[in-house]
Amino acid sequence: MMQGDKKVTQKDDLVIRFAGDSGDGMQLSGTLFSDASALTGNDIATFPDYPAEIRAPHNTIAGVSGFQVHVGSHIYSSGDKCDIIVAMNPASLKSNLKWAKKGATIIVDIDTFTDSAMEKAGYTGDPFSEELEHAYTIVKAPISSFTERIGSEMGVDKKVSEKSRNMFALGVIFYITHKKLDQTNAYLARKFAKKTQVVQLNQAVLREGYEFADKLELIHSHIVEVATAKMPKGRYRNITGNVATAWGLLAASERSGRPLFLGSYPITPATDVMVELAKHKALGAKVFQAEDEIAGICSAIGASYAGALACTSTSGPGLSLKSEALGLAVMVELPLVVVDVQRGGPSTGLPTKTEQSDLNQALYGRNGEAPLIVVAASSSANCFYWAYTAAKLALEHMTPVILMTDGYLGNGSQLFRIPKVADLPGITPRLAKPNDPNYRPFRRDPVSFAREWALPGMEGLRHRVGGLEKCPDGPLTTDPENHALMVYNRQEKVNRVANYIPDQEVTGNPDGDLLVVGWGGTSGALTLAVEEMNNEGKKVAYTHFNYICPLPKNTGDILRKYKKIVVCELNNGQFAGYLRTQFPECPMRQYNKVMGLPFEVGELKEAFNKILGE
Amino acid sequence: MTKRHFVPKADIDYTKADFTSDQMVKWCPGCGDHAILASLLNVFPKTHHKKENICMVSGIGCSSRIPYYVDTYGFHSIHGRACAVATGVKLANPSLSVWINMGDGDSMAIGGNHLIHIVRRNLDVNVTIFNNEIYGLTKGQYSPTTKFGQITKTSPFGTIDYPFNPGELIMGAQGTFYARALDVMPPLTTEIMLKAAQHDGTSVVEVLQNCMIFNDKAHAAITDKAVRDDKIIILEHGKPMIFGKERNKGLRFNGRCLEAVTIGENGVTMDDIMIHDETTEDTGIHMMLARMKGDLPVAIGVIRNVVKPTYTELYEDQMDECKANGKYKCVDDLLNSGDTWEVE
Numbered sequence: 001m002m003q004g005d006k007k008v009t010q011k012d013d014l015v016i017r018f019a020g021d022s023g024d025g026m027q028l029s030g031t032l033f034s035d036a037s038a039l040t041g042n043d044i045a046t047f048p049d050y051p052a053e054i055r056a057p058h059n060t061i062a063g064v065s066g067f068q069v070h071v072g073s074h075i076y077s078s079g080d081k082c083d084i085i086v087a088m089n090p091a092s093l094k095s096n097l098k099w100a101k102k103g104a105t106i107i108v109d110i111d112t113f114t115d116s117a118m119e120k121a122g123y124t125g126d127p128f129s130e131e132l133e134h135a136y137t138i139v140k141a142p143i144s145s146f147t148e149r150i151g152s153e154m155g156v157d158k159k160v161s162e163k164s165r166n167m168f169a170l171g172v173i174f175y176i177t178h179k180k181l182d183q184t185n186a187y188l189a190r191k192f193a194k195k196t197q198v199v200q201l202n203q204a205v206l207r208e209g210y211e212f213a214d215k216l217e218l219i220h221s222h223i224v225e226v227a228t229a230k231m232p233k234g235r236y237r238n239i240t241g242n243v244a245t246a247w248g249l250l251a252a253s254e255r256s257g258r259p260l261f262l263g264s265y266p267i268t269p270a271t272d273v274m275v276e277l278a279k280h281k282a283l284g285a286k287v288f289q290a291e292d293e294i295a296g297i298c299s300a301i302g303a304s305y306a307g308a309l310a311c312t313s314t315s316g317p318g319l320s321l322k323s324e325a326l327g328l329a330v331m332v333e334l335p336l337v338v339v340d341v342q343r344g345g346p347s348t349g350l351p352t353k354t355e356q357s358d359l360n361q362a363l364y365g366r367n368g369e370a371p372l373i374v375v376a377a378s379s380s381a382n383c384f385y386w387a388y389t390a391a392k393l394a395l396e397h398m399t400p401v402i403l404m405t406d407g408y409l410g411n412g413s414q415l416f417r418i419p420k421v422a423d424l425p426g427i428t429p430r431l432a433k434p435n436d437p438n439y440r441p442f443r444r445d446p447v448s449f450a451r452e453w454a455l456p457g458m459e460g461l462r463h464r465v466g467g468l469e470k471c472p473d474g475p476l477t478t479d480p481e482n483h484a485l486m487v488y489n490r491q492e493k494v495n496r497v498a499n500y501i502p503d504q505e506v507t508g509n510p511d512g513d514l515l516v517v518g519w520g521g522t523s524g525a526l527t528l529a530v531e532e533m534n535n536e537g538k539k540v541a542y543t544h545f546n547y548i549c550p551l552p553k554n555t556g557d558i559l560r561k562y563k564k565i566v567v568c569e570l571n572n573g574q575f576a577g578y579l580r581t582q583f584p585e586c587p588m589r590q591y592n593k594v595m596g597l598p599f600e601v602g603e604l605k606e607a608f609n610k611i612l613g614e
Numbered sequence: 615m616t617k618r619h620f621v622p623k624a625d626i627d628y629t630k631a632d633f634t635s636d637q638m639v640k641w642c643p644g645c646g647d648h649a650i651l652a653s654l655l656n657v658f659p660k661t662h663h664k665k666e667n668i669c670m671v672s673g674i675g676c677s678s679r680i681p682y683y684v685d686t687y688g689f690h691s692i693h694g695r696a697c698a699v700a701t702g703v704k705l706a707n708p709s710l711s712v713w714i715n716m717g718d719g720d721s722m723a724i725g726g727n728h729l730i731h732i733v734r735r736n737l738d739v740n741v742t743i744f745n746n747e748i749y750g751l752t753k754g755q756y757s758p759t760t761k762f763g764q765i766t767k768t769s770p771f772g773t774i775d776y777p778f779n780p781g782e783l784i785m786g787a788q789g790t791f792y793a794r795a796l797d798v799m800p801p802l803t804t805e806i807m808l809k810a811a812q813h814d815g816t817s818v819v820e821v822l823q824n825c826m827i828f829n830d831k832a833h834a835a836i837t838d839k840a841v842r843d844d845k846i847i848i849l850e851h852g853k854p855m856i857f858g859k860e861r862n863k864g865l866r867f868n869g870r871c872l873e874a875v876t877i878g879e880n881g882v883t884m885d886d887i888m889i890h891d892e893t894t895e896d897t898g899i900h901m902m903l904a905r906m907k908g909d910l911p912v913a914i915g916v917i918r919n920v921v922k923p924t925y926t927e928l929y930e931d932q933m934d935e936c937k938a939n940g941k942y943k944c945v946d947d948l949l950n951s952g953d954t955w956e957v958e
Binding site: 038039041231232236238250251259261280282283286291292295301304306332419421455456458459460465466467 | 685706940946956958
């Protein structure tokens, strides 16, 4: 399609990365772009790539913060390599060039390429070598000086106006992606409603960026129009995984009639679950910021004893601290949801980077025989459903449930088709009846093996629970047969959850020569890799696990069907090891990555092709 | 602000028997814990709280077995975490009367963090610390309150740990109620515990308790009948600080510190004797009273009892306000808030 002398190319998807100094407003530019895209019909996914430091020294590589947006017709992940990169200073260019696709468009604020800034970024020669200019389309935009000029025309101090530099970059991006500015102008007017000058300045800088691009012939051949998505009918919004998790818990609370309690301690990247729930006292959510991780889970266990839908949110090191209390929750058989937003480990590890290396800890990290349910979300949006499911399982089976998400899902965002709470599956907590003469603390439902929940305040059901072994009637005992029985019962209760969950599904080409196995937050890249390979004529089957413990009942049947299986995960093979203990008859290959980064489609396809060729 | 009380009153009068459980009490014969249990069982009927709404929460140790010996709801949790578990119980259901029972190791070593924070928040719960200055259930290791230099299983050459004074710790954490009791004086302990129950906020009662197996006579220097009257002073709000077998000794503030004086000697009259005021906000005198030992009598009774809004009230007030004024009435409202759009 031609627009004047400009060439507009149609594309299925586009990956854009906004990179700048922490505080350059890259997250905001990215969010505004993704919101505008979503409203014009694109599917989207975003992912922030931010440093652990809040404001590392200006112009250093350590201070670079990025925000990646993937827009298109059907988006599974925030994308691998970028079609467009915005680099607001030399350090951002240096550290983000590795994400650029061949021929990518790179927009830099040329005004920031001063000798000292280039030196700080580690450049010894000209950053724009002939080689670079040849490989990419480099747009050297005088963003700082243009922004300053607009500011001074409006009588705004430089210190204030330079905060609007991100709007210039955004304006350029809107031009290149053939989008209108209306949506963002409206947002700015709303956000800074009381600061007319700020609104005017930002809108003017945005427009200036757009017009700058319009005059720049260099990019006229690079204008792209991204295909809109064909999405199921319904109402949509953009949502991050951590907010989706928080909302899923709220929905489960409303649906089950049990008030929500969250006892937590701040920890990256899980904090936003607590931050979100803390806003919703009006919906009955009681959030308690505890003195430490242990108090977080212990207060939740206390709240569960008192009748709440009790939750605690954390990340790897915090889960380690909660281990002993998790054992207590297993022993007292109370409902509890533990959200583990995984990050790179061990120890403090890589707080702001993603990984799936807490799986062993979730499955086994307690003293004694201490089984519990483990489930994992697989997209930012479905964190809502998995949080809801975790709560449902905890309340209906009287057991702690660990919900595994990760930094990639938690901080990333996606489109979310808004459900009606009434349409979600019902939740029936196993509440005891007051004054039931037959109530015994560890009397079990013969089918599910779950016990009943008698709440302090209920008449005629006074009882004691605790970490010491008890007999089914309640009193303490060290009787050997009783201990064996209670250990069996607790395990059997978790095993029987498999009777209540759906069968595992196989997608891709179910008759494939290779079965790709994934779990949790990697489904975006895996889905796309398998889809592309099947489109290329290869035969690849794919199964992605959300129910981790217990596994769906047909898991063995699926695994036994395939000669070649590859288990892909962002750790050294924890899920593969877990599957091997249960299905030793199935040989499994592994594809692992422990770099604090999500999978890329390219590397997955390469690995799968290699296995197919063996 | 008007005080909010959340725990419902019973419409019948209970007796001690109503709270006695059918479980065998398995503490050593002669253990001070028996007397503390008896005091608790005597306090519950006096609080008139509905029996179903009383919840005992404990950690780990000899004293923490107490929930099994009281016929109420109870949670025997894990070592050091009683305060944390109890916080969840009380926040989730403010209508429960929550009693936390811990030993000195449980509350001030492994659980020290939770203790200072529950006190700092002033959650409306009752804490009883059974202080026998030793780890009993693990058979005789020194605790955070063991006297300096004492020989125990893990300090064969004497401890070089300076002990905590629980009163100082509690008041340092902005405690609103601190009392000290003796296991050998059960009626007084009951009286103190009742005041603790009536206090709005975190009440802490430290009971000096004897472990006759691993630290026998730890408190004998002040609790032996022969010396007790001269070695302790029982503080009563609004009354002069008098002690001694002859009731002729008292405490005087000399402008720098507290001193024990004899009324009628060296020109000392009753006018010189301090009047106990448990309600002063400033912790100065309360700290001095809690620290007394050696030449000064050990203070027994309610040392500090001040009014401050409780975490429980503040929390429930916020909840009520948010529910009344909140933008979202149900989760559907929240899901559909902000930028949303329809796909046809």
